[in-house]
Amino acid sequence: MPADALAALIAELPEGMVVTDPAVTEGYRQDRAFDPSAGKPAAVVRPRRTEEVQTVLRWATANHVPVVTRGMGTGLSGGATAVDGGIVLSTEKMRDIAVDPVTRTAVCQPGLLNAEVKKTVAEYGLWYPPDPSSWEICSIGGNIATNAGGLCCVKYGVTTDYVLGVQVVLADGTAVRLGGPRLKDVAGLSLTKLFVGSEGALGVITEVTLRLVPPQQPLATVVAYFASVEAAAQAVLGVTSRLRPAMLEFMDSATINAVEDKLRMGLDRSAAAMLVAASDERGQAGSEDAELMAATFTEYGATEVFSTGDPDESEAFIAARRFAIPAVEEKGPLLLEDVGVPVPALADLVSGIARIAAQHDLMIAVIAHAGDGNTHPLIVHDPNDAAELERANLAYGEIMNLAMELGGTITGEHGVGRLKRPWLPGYLGPDAMALNQRIKDALDPLGILNPGAGV
């Protein structure tokens, strides 16, 4: 970057918007993937308006400076890893939201937390379903950049299913509006959806129009323990072939014990697997679903089945599942995987992961959004032990290879980022990879947007 270039950017933006103090920029180098290859950015820019994002990108294009866009930095794949001498563009101060209950849409800036979006729309009697486990601390912009998932996806789909429109600033600083508050609009290519999940590599999303739905009904929840992973996996298939639950989560023995260590809520430590399922169907239908799920679990050999329509009891079991990651993290730092397989391959995936764990002498706890096959092996390791770190990294790759062998994906909901980029060509194959690259080159010809991450 020319010596006076940064000064020009600072001069062009409101005072204090460009931060170069290393004490501050240090905190913007990594997301929760803690990518060791993170660079030191020349500056962090925290714009409030689309026009300011345009200024940054026009400047970045003119000066060939890389720009890494960042929401709340909760990403787990290194999608917001800073680049040496580049800009980190943080959307944290872009926090406007307007809800229209009549069209059931919300227009919001990317910096709001997922939880804040949910809370705001709930004041209008509406619901924004996508619920990544980090929903209380992750930004809606980050959710859109990664096409985030969550627990409710098994019934309600993923983030892209709720994005009707975006305003996006392209690499050259052009701001484009795509879509809007209309459920149906087929004029022009489906570019709104192209930007969802693009991990900051095609443009910077500065505003989104979200589709909202009526509020979720109280959950009827069923919890079951199984003596083997295979029995639990079969029970998952039994449920998904009979009804569509609003949630169907899996925890293995290591996870159950880690959660019980912390929460002391009486989970069965001897079980090989635990399933937490819920229905949100209205009225009688919810308890009918719960009964059918309980009966299915019993039929597939559950050692214990517990069913409740009480919201507090339901919440306790769901909290246990949501607490799984911090609970396992108590055992040591985590390398958090995010593979996905077709649901029938779940048992093979979980048993394969156990094999990989044994082979590399690692603790790998497994939780899964079992109803949609998206699985999070949690690789416990000591990053300061070079040999153990290497074994953890080997296991990380082997788990992705295993998922691919089983017809699955290397990332279900966290994104490719930098951490999974080496596996992307192998997963997509040369032709799909070339197609991705063609789109990337068409939209970011200088390669300044999140270089090395995502596509």
Place this chain on the structure above:
Amino acid sequence: MPADALAALIAELPEGMVVTDPAVTEGYRQDRAFDPSAGKPAAVVRPRRTEEVQTVLRWATANHVPVVTRGMGTGLSGGATAVDGGIVLSTEKMRDIAVDPVTRTAVCQPGLLNAEVKKTVAEYGLWYPPDPSSWEICSIGGNIATNAGGLCCVKYGVTTDYVLGVQVVLADGTAVRLGGPRLKDVAGLSLTKLFVGSEGALGVITEVTLRLVPPQQPLATVVAYFASVEAAAQAVLGVTSRLRPAMLEFMDSATINAVEDKLRMGLDRSAAAMLVAASDERGQAGSEDAELMAATFTEYGATEVFSTGDPDESEAFIAARRFAIPAVEEKGPLLLEDVGVPVPALADLVSGIARIAAQHDLMIAVIAHAGDGNTHPLIVHDPNDAAELERANLAYGEIMNLAMELGGTITGEHGVGRLKRPWLPGYLGPDAMALNQRIKDALDPLGILNPGAGV
């Protein structure tokens, strides 16, 4: 095209797959938009396999020959208008389907009818929701190429929400698989969704993976008449702000009378508007919804409200709505519009259309998927009367301009095709149009895929 080029293509494909007989090719020049600018294709090719589509496109790229892909030719925007000297690639013989009830997915070729997909998956106790009015005669490939909608979209979304993966052949003949039978997959750009709605301008879809859901419950249906369009439009808002119906359809006076002329089912000819709404919630919840909708209609001044949980009675009213287009067509050939506005603008749209009709001395009957704002003005005209045809074409454009003024789109579910292409730049604006063009150029650099249509 060089003189011997077509002979080479004929030689390369199975006998009879390339048809040059004008008696046959004549039937492939137009879809239901009856675009008068349709050219005479050099040949119609009816492949059965992806490899044969690759052969056609490799050949087309080598010889710079335009290729127009065609499903069942039911499109209403000229998305399958043949080009002089080009190839029409018909997917009608690509008819394989395999359903996996465990992952709730179907993998099928594009030539199956929407109705055949629905019927096949129903044998596995599953449902494919998208239901364009032409569902009995349109192909699933055409549905995907246009991101087709239908009546159930107000609750269930549009075609793209049910497409998990595609196999697509690019302009140069490369076949690429994108996505697959996984609800969650964020590895690489969201290219599956980019091809949905691309109207054959980016590639040829040769296989799709569809997401299926549990079967729809029996409908509880409510029909209401109103003395004014405004009252009906307000009642639509009353319903959508209180619950999410599975269907919420609007018919104006002209449509009611046209349908009654044919069906003699006792519709109220004196009404200014009729709404047909339905709930498919399970058990008691369905009739609760129906009661709430009936009460809402009464509150907003309905002159008559009729509610039924009887499947046959429900079906009769929905059939009346589905019969609207053929019924109005009895009055004369139709120019079929497909604008969409945010739901609160529906009354303004309908009254504006009446003004345009009066101004051009035309009958324009209006039906609408009122719950999502997607509106089909049916412009009755005599295409052999040059002056009337000109007035109809003027009205067609003015209705799109009106929709845009009201914050709406020029096409909600039919696609841009050739007929609406002149309005696309004005609708998208120069920046979004340029972005569309960049993607088109990146994927079809020679411009051989459906030239002049879609993007």
